[in-house]
Amino acid sequence: MRHGKVHDRFPNDLPPVLPSRLKGSYLYGGPLKVHFGHVIVDSIIRLWAFDRERHKGVVFAFFPRPTDTVPNWFFDIVSLFGVERDDVYIVREPTVVENLEFFEPGSRLGTAPHPWYLHYLEGLPIVKIHNTPKDIYFGRTHILHRGGMLGERYFGQLLEESGFQYVKPELHDIHTQVSMIENADRIVFAEGSSIYSAELLARTNARVFMIPRRKIGERVFAPTLRPRGSFAVLGNPESLVGEANRHGLIRANGPSYTTDPEALHTDMRRHDLIEDRPFSNSAFKDAEQIDFWNYYKSRNRIYAALNAGRLSALLPIFWKRIQRRKAN
Numbered sequence: 001m002r003h004g005k006v007h008d009r010f011p012n013d014l015p016p017v018l019p020s021r022l023k024g025s026y027l028y029g030g031p032l033k034v035h036f037g038h039v040i041v042d043s044i045i046r047l048w049a050f051d052r053e054r055h056k057g058v059v060f061a062f063f064p065r066p067t068d069t070v071p072n073w074f075f076d077i078v079s080l081f082g083v084e085r086d087d088v089y090i091v092r093e094p095t096v097v098e099n100l101e102f103f104e105p106g107s108r109l110g111t112a113p114h115p116w117y118l119h120y121l122e123g124l125p126i127v128k129i130h131n132t133p134k135d136i137y138f139g140r141t142h143i144l145h146r147g148g149m150l151g152e153r154y155f156g157q158l159l160e161e162s163g164f165q166y167v168k169p170e171l172h173d174i175h176t177q178v179s180m181i182e183n184a185d186r187i188v189f190a191e192g193s194s195i196y197s198a199e200l201l202a203r204t205n206a207r208v209f210m211i212p213r214r215k216i217g218e219r220v221f222a223p224t225l226r227p228r229g230s231f232a233v234l235g236n237p238e239s240l241v242g243e244a245n246r247h248g249l250i251r252a253n254g255p256s257y258t259t260d261p262e263a264l265h266t267d268m269r270r271h272d273l274i275e276d277r278p279f280s281n282s283a284f285k286d287a288e289q290i291d292f293w294n295y296y297k298s299r300n301r302i303y304a305a306l307n308a309g310r311l312s313a314l315l316p317i318f319w320k321r322i323q324r325r326k327a328n
Helices: 036-043 072-081 115-121 141-146 152-161 174-183 193-200 217-228 261-270 281-296 300-307 311-327
Strands: 020-032 057-062 088-091 095-101 135-138 186-190 207-211 230-233 240-242 255-258
Touching (some): 020 088, 036 072, 036 193, 072 174, 135 152, 141 152, 186 193, 193 217, 207 217, 217 230, 261 281
Parallel strands (some): 020 057, 020 095, 057 088, 186 207, 207 230
Antiparallel strands (some): 240 255
16 A cells, blocks of 8 residues: 555566576565564465465565564464464565465455454464453553653553553563453553554454544554454544654654543543543643653664754754644
8 A cells, every 4th residue: 555545566667686586386475564563464464375285485575674684573473374484485675486376365454354364363373371461551651762642651650550550562472462462351552553463363352442642543443453342442533633753754653642631531531441530631741741851852862863953952842832732
């Protein structure tokens, strides 16, 4: 997909290089970007079709940085589909494959999974991990440099005070991540890849709630989660405004802020996720400002480079601009 349209033709301006060649029959696995969310929604959705008697392996198109290495957790995930490390062929240059088979994805980003694919997922060899938390909060305050909603820590504190356990899924193997989602009673997640382990489940009994950070959040996550169980978006996504990232660009790794934080608080109380106490606008503003400074100063190397351009003088101005926009 590019700008809302499917591009399914080879470009006319392929570089004039001698291509590599792979003999035999292979399954096309899809693009491979070293990012958990992209692996889950792009790189495993055709692996249901892998047949060792039919395919010599699975071909993945690697992008975008040629210096990236493929982490072990990628091989842990594809092994659930019967694809071992030696079955993986990662293409980094123009390559001719003798026979490359393309199968229909069982699931697509922003589209509900096929019922037959959900049935297939029931047979994945997930090792069941017990004694995982019943009330889980997948927050983003520890990875705020990758994008998040300013002020999330205010709501996170309320959730933790109400018994939710803050979980960093990247610290756990894929079996534990999936088991957490399967075993939980309630899950609150800040919009992002933390919930994507649910793509390996056919269903979950957990009530899942999302703290959005973009207006499009429901459109992206609802098709994945609602066929598997209960899902609701908290607050008012239309109140969210995206801001530039540390490079001055509007991207998914940039921060956003909400002009209606009380709506998020009201929804949390309505769903009995937090204790019944009034919303504190002053406490929220304090949390929002902490998140703001943590985001723009969270990577020392980048901050030092930007600081050479008097970022320290510009950030207070940027913060005041956000406050003026919210006031209007």
